[in-house]
Amino acid sequence: MTWNDTLPTHLQELRRGTAVVASLAALRSPGHGYRLLQTLGDAGINVDANTLYPLLRRLEDQGLLTSEWDTTESRPRKVYRTSADGEQMLDALLTDLEAVRTAIATLTDRGIS
């Protein structure tokens, strides 16, 4: 195993779960699936389409997102929005993310005490 082989695996491990946080955060302003995919990609969070669409479905089932069909344009699109429960969940996840970041920063500065 070379560095180039192990890096993608570790990055994947590190990024697991960030798609949920990023989606809940981005969908505080409503948007449809493809647009979310682009927004996340532009922001530097690369999620595969075949991961994101089922994820939106699950978050909706869990009540963290609400959705409605937008029929004003030529093609109907499902527009998602973070629900009140979703906001709470996002807060909890962000708090934990921050705790992890602080912990890592401390460890990086100090090493083993």
Added chain:
Amino acid sequence: MTTLTDRYVHATVRSVPESRRDEIAAELRSSIDDMVAGRVETGEDTESAERAVLTDLGEPGRLASQYTGEKLQLIGPRYFLVWKRITIKLMIWVPALIAVVSAGSAWINGDGGDAIGGFIAGLLSGIVHVGFWTTLAFAILERANVDSGIPEWTVDRLPSVPRKRDIPVAEPVAAIVWFVVVGVFLVLATSVAWFEVDGGGKEVLLDSGLWSGWLPLILLSLAVSIALEVVKLVTGHWTWALAIGNLAASSLFVVAAGWPAVQRELLNPDLVASFGWEADAYRYASIGITVGVAAALLYSVIDGFVSAARRSRTAVESVEPVR
């Protein structure tokens, strides 16, 4: 005309619950259309854009499993170790048991050949049954969202650390069985008459006169060998004492069995007379068999000394500090 997208959406929703099919199909179709449109905007033609988008989305079955949470493995990490442990345990005795039972029933209804066939068929079907049913049971358990009742692992279930052995258990066990068989054979062959001779009547195979001469020594060498094998079984190592004992027991056997064999005093003379062998052929055969047995024992003796030497060397090395 059905498009590739139609076929893709159909293939995906086919394996999601019926109540959600329309909903997921509509969602998926709209997302695919958006992605295709996005690619077309950058100048790609519609057909290749569609192909690229569907290729990116990947195998429909995999995508469907993401929607439904269906497990893509037969037995996952939660049950794998239990499945493996139970399968190995059952594989050790169930196929053997079925093989013996089916060999037994084949023997009763037929002959020895049927019994062998029954044994092999029983063994194979036992292996297949154990493999299939345990795997099926655990695959169902994996999917049923119920408490399996399988006890949690605790430290009390840790196995004890095995002592380090150079000699596998099977080796001395097989040797003991072999020596017992040889001993029983010698006793029976010198006392029970089961060899039919031409003139009618039965004769013993070996000369019963051996009882007052070489046979006690042969049996003594076998007894010593069995004792040595028991020591090997218990300690798991060759030692110099064992190697020397093995040399002594093997030498005793070769002399006590080989001498009468070469002298043509091993077989029952009455039986030999009824065979009408040529004297030379009989003598050479006797010598040949004796040499063969001696060579086999010599190999075991050398093996004993070589193993003992290797062990004493590693024992010394492990005491010396590593440089």
